[in-house]
Amino acid sequence: ACGICIKKCPFKAIRIVNLPEEIEENLIHRYAQNGFKLYGLPVPIKGKIVGVLGPNGAGKTTAMKILSGGIIPNLGDYTSAPSIDRVLDKFRGTIFYDYFKKLYAKELKVVHKIQYIELIPSYIRKGTVREILDKVDERKMKKDVIEFLNMELMLDKDVSILSGGELQKLAIAVALLRDGNIYIFDEPSSYLDLKERLNMAITLRELLPMDSYIFVVDHDLMLLDYLADQIVITYGVPGVYGIFSKVYSTNSGIDYYLNGYLPSENMKIRDEAVSFKFHETREEFTYIEKTGEVLCSWSDLVKKLDNFVLTVEHGEVHRGEVIGIVGPNAIGKTTFIRILVGELTPDEGFTTSTALKLSYKPQYLKRKIDSCITVEECLKDINREALNEDHWLYQEVIKRLGVDRLFKKEIENLSGGELQKFYVAQTLIRDADIYLLDEPSSHIDVEDQLSVARAIKKIARLRKAAIFVVDHNFLLIDYAVDRLMTFIGIPTKKGYGKSPTTVGKAFNELLKELGLTVRRDKESGRPRINKPGSYLDRYQRELGMFFYYE
Numbered sequence: 315a316c317g318i319c320i321k322k323c324p325f326k327a328i329r330i331v332n333l334p335e336e337i338e339e340n341l342i343h344r345y346a347q348n349g350f351k352l353y354g355l356p357v358p359i360k361g362k363i364v365g366v367l368g369p370n371g372a373g374k375t376t377a378m379k380i381l382s383g384g385i386i387p388n389l390g391d392y393t394s395a396p397s398i399d400r401v402l403d404k405f406r407g408t409i410f411y412d413y414f415k416k417l418y419a420k421e422l423k424v425v426h427k428i429q430y431i432e433l434i435p436s437y438i439r440k441g442t443v444r445e446i447l448d449k450v451d452e453r454k455m456k457k458d459v460i461e462f463l464n465m466e467l468m469l470d471k472d473v474s475i476l477s478g479g480e481l482q483k484l485a486i487a488v489a490l491l492r493d494g495n496i497y498i499f500d501e502p503s504s505y506l507d508l509k510e511r512l513n514m515a516i517t518l519r520e521l522l523p524m525d526s527y528i529f530v531v532d533h534d535l536m537l538l539d540y541l542a543d544q545i546v547i548t549y550g551v552p553g554v555y556g557i558f559s560k561v562y563s564t565n566s567g568i569d570y571y572l573n574g575y576l577p578s579e580n581m582k583i584r585d586e587a588v589s590f591k592f593h594e595t596r597e598e599f600t601y602i603e604k605t606g607e608v609l610c611s612w613s614d615l616v617k618k619l620d621n622f623v624l625t626v627e628h629g630e631v632h633r634g635e636v637i638g639i640v641g642p643n644a645i646g647k648t649t650f651i652r653i654l655v656g657e658l659t660p661d662e663g664f665t666t667s668t669a670l671k672l673s674y675k676p677q678y679l680k681r682k683i684d685s686c687i688t689v690e691e692c693l694k695d696i697n698r699e700a701l702n703e704d705h706w707l708y709q710e711v712i713k714r715l716g717v718d719r720l721f722k723k724e725i726e727n728l729s730g731g732e733l734q735k736f737y738v739a740q741t742l743i744r745d746a747d748i749y750l751l752d753e754p755s756s757h758i759d760v761e762d763q764l765s766v767a768r769a770i771k772k773i774a775r776l777r778k779a780a781i782f783v784v785d786h787n788f789l790l791i792d793y794a795v796d797r798l799m800t801f802i803g804i805p806t807k808k809g810y811g812k813s814p815t816t817v818g819k820a821f822n823e824l825l826k827e828l829g830l831t832v833r834r835d836k837e838s839g840r841p842r843i844n845k846p847g848s849y850l851d852r853y854q855r856e857l858g859m860f861f862y863y864e
């Protein structure tokens with residue numbers, strides 16, 4: 315009833331043991347009686363990029379609003395009007411005091427890249443990208459920003475017709491051009507493909523004024539790893555309360571997060587650790603080689619769609635295998651998936667996949683399902699058994715993704731992340747030979763990405779099925795897949811899909827195209843971007859090993 319669960323937590327696998335009593339001293343904000351409670355805040359550090367990592371509904375956006383002055387925290391007293399003096403009193407003697415004093419005295423100017431960029435066209439209404447950038451260019455860096463973010467081709471477009479990725483780039487560019495002392499980027503990676511994400515990270519690192527306070531909230535771990543100097547992790551019970559962790563160095567913070575244990579606060583935030591080390595052992599590959607039955611294959615394929623031409627090299631997939639697909643936006647990944655599913659017929663070539671039992675999650679999800687209303691009803695229609703708590707599918711998919719907590723909700727009212735999880739779950743609980751998931755990580759938080767990645771692997775192995783996953787999240791792909799296909803070419807004109815190959819080889823090619831080097835962390839095995847020009851970056855370039863696979 316108090317909202318703080320000590321042992322068995324209804325939320326996902328998050329388990330919070332030994333929640334210290336002193337926690338109430340850290341209560342920063344409470345929305346209303348029985349409303350969400352926020353404990354602690356990410357520490358502002360001048361000249362450092364502070365990365366914020368954690369599940370949806372844990373108070374990240376609330377904290378950003380407090381740090382930008384949009385909300386004056388009520389310190390838990392939601393009955394009286396918030397007071398600046400009380401806030402300053404509360405923080406006296408801490409690092410926050412100076413920050414809030416200056417913020418409230420308007421000595422600090424805030425620049426905020428909001429999370430919901432979809433709202434931008436409605437308040438800008440009219441104007442081309444070029445006109446908007448001209449207007450906001452306080453730092454006189456327009457040329458640099460356009461070049462860094464590759465915006466030349468979108469300059470003359472009107473805001474009303476921009477794609478999600480273009481809108482995101484515009485929002486980031488606008489924030490960079492403003493002259494501020496506090497920069498907040500709330501989920502800058504949404505809608506961006508892998509290349510654009512890395513590009514964005516490099517741009518922020520290069521162009522943000524380093525004498526300012528900078529916060530980046532994001533769900534892409536590899537991006538945060540590259541971008542952030544320090545990491546703060548939020549945990550708790552989404553929608554009920556959220557706690558900000560102490561500040562960790564980026565590297566250790568991400569490792570602690572993946573391991574599910576925060577040493578400074580002695581807090582277990584997840585039961586299962588996520589390990590990236592399996593690639594080295596080759597255990598999993600051996601497993602597939604042994605069971606090795608080829609499940610389906612496709613020949614070289616060609617498909618023309620108006621002005622777009624897709625060519626795909628032949629390939630095959632084994633039982634138990636997960637195949638990843640990566641490449642920029644509008645390069646033909648979805649088109650290839652639709653050929654495998656039989657929704658599109660290739661102009662040249664064939665695939666044997668269409669003869670098998672298929673389960674497909676499209677990239678764009680429908681909010682209206684005619685035959686059912688609630689999550690539970692819809693899932694029951696697909697596989698009644700999977701809703702039985704003792705059934706393995708319940709444990710491996712429904713529970714793992716936290717979909718059990720959505721049962722009574724109506725599909726129409728789900729948030730973006732919840733809708734995605736519902737669709738991933740309904741795709742994976744079907745009985746099929748081949749599963750195809752088009753961008754399962756979009757809109758979902760980092761905690762759920764890990765759950766999705768685990769569910770995918772489990773289903774492939776336990777069902778001896780094959781799974782295709784298209785995604786832009788490097789860590790998810792690295793964790794979940796056995797082999798990888800890269801799609802290259804000229805977006806919207808011409809796409810070229812390569813045969814599946816080992817993750818190492820495919821990443822190497824991809825990164826070479828992007829001009830970036832990535833190493834595998836010695837301790838954790840997770841992939842990390844090398845800082846351009848660093849010793850490792852130069853060393854790997856010399857060897858031609860853009861993805862260093864020890």
Ligand code: ADP
Pocket residue numbers: 345346349350369370371372373374375376377552553554
């Ligand atoms: P995050 O950014 O981590 O997803 P938010 O800070 O947006 O989390 O939200 C944390 C919780 O606070 C959510 O449960 C949300 O419903 C609740 N919340 C956010 N804004 C308000 C508000 N204005 N009034 C009441 N509750 C709110």
Ligand code: ADP
Pocket residue numbers: 619620621622641642643644645646647648649650805806807
């Ligand atoms: P990706 O999944 O890699 O983002 P898609 O396969 O969705 O790319 O699309 C590749 C290109 O083909 C895009 O330019 C897209 O607009 C175009 N396209 C996709 N489907 C059709 C269609 N049915 N008719 C015409 N053009 C299409």
Ligand code: MG
Pocket residue numbers: 644647648649677752
């Ligand atoms: Mg697509």
